[in-house]
Amino acid sequence: MPKKKSFVIRIDPDTMEALEKWAADEFRSVNGQIEWLIDRALKEAGRKPKKKPPES
Template identity: 65%
Template sequence: MAAKKSFALRIDPDLHEALERWAGEEFRSVNGHIEYLLRESLKRAGRLPQRKQRED
């Protein structure tokens, strides 16, 4: 698994609160839920890069 990239995200407090509630309902952290939402959006748009196949 590739290392995760860290970066600061400035977000409206009301938006964060809504994400926090939604993430809790899905049993995810806010960070994990944002990553999930972004990945799903990229998939739907056909813009998700293909993962490199591991060679054993």
């Protein structure tokens, strides 16, 4: 399984509070919620990269 990349994000405190509440409502971590939101946005925009087949 490929490693996930990490990065720092600066976010408005009110936005962070809203994300924390939403994540808790969905039983996700804030990180998981952000990943889910990005994934959904990429799919809706038709920009989600295709998964590469596993190398043998």
